[in-house]
Amino acid sequence: MIKRPSKRSVLITLLIVFVAIQMKTTDKTPINIIPASDFLTMEEAPQDVAKLIQSVCYDCHSNQTQYPWYSHVAPVSWWLEGHIKNGKSKVNFSIWDTYTPAQQVRLKNESAELIEKKWMPILTYKITHADARLTEAQRLMLIDWLKE
Ligand code: HEC
Numbered sequence: 001m002i003k004r005p006s007k008r009s010v011l012i013t014l015l016i017v018f019v020a021i022q023m024k025t026t027d028k029t030p031i032n033i034i035p036a037s038d039f040l041t042m043e044e045a046p047q048d049v050a051k052l053i054q055s056v057c058y059d060c061h062s063n064q065t066q067y068p069w070y071s072h073v074a075p076v077s078w079w080l081e082g083h084i085k086n087g088k089s090k091v092n093f094s095i096w097d098t099y100t101p102a103q104q105v106r107l108k109n110e111s112a113e114l115i116e117k118k119w120m121p122i123l124t125y126k127i128t129h130a131d132a133r134l135t136e137a138q139r140l141m142l143i144d145w146l147k148e
Pocket residue numbers: 053056057058059060061083084086087090091107110111112114115120121122125
């Protein structure tokens with residue numbers, strides 16, 4: 001008969017697995033920021049708009065991600081890294097000068113639309129970042145400016 005593993009050996013195994021997966025870290029090396037290439041600088045965003053976009057969009061759509069402590073703990077780190085990579089591949093506000101004028105217009109319109117539909121910032125981000133749950137007034141302010 002096969003002996004069922006004891007609770008203790010299951011816990012020890014889980015602990016070993018948890019420690020082992022920490023070896024696979026994600027790359028958080030800071031990326032050089034060129035202020036002149038930044039979306040908010042290039043588009044001359046007013047200060048209140050700039051502050052808000054920085055706090056609710058820049059973690060996933062710029063080279064200025066602010067990493068919370070749990071972003072260093074696998075497997076959460078892998079999951080967040082996926083969001084950031086995916087987000088930046090769609091739009092990276094730190095390299096705004098690399099988009100053509102047509103792309104810039106499209107990205108601004110899309111941003112306005114996604115904010116209006118409450119799809120951006122994404123739901124899981126709002127759960128952990130209370131200040132990213134935009135009020136109606138904040139949403140309107142961003143949409144008005146993006147559509148200008
Ligand atoms: C927690 C990470 C996160 C935050 C915060 C976030 N986004 Fe995103 N964003 C993503 C991801 C991931 C995608 C890709 C979604 C997909 O492909 O389904 C995306 C896609 C987009 C796109 C679509 C681009 C395209 O061409 O398809 C736009 C525009 C965008 N985000 C704007 C914003 C704006 C504006 C904010 C702030 C109000 C914001 N995002 C906040 C993760 C984020």
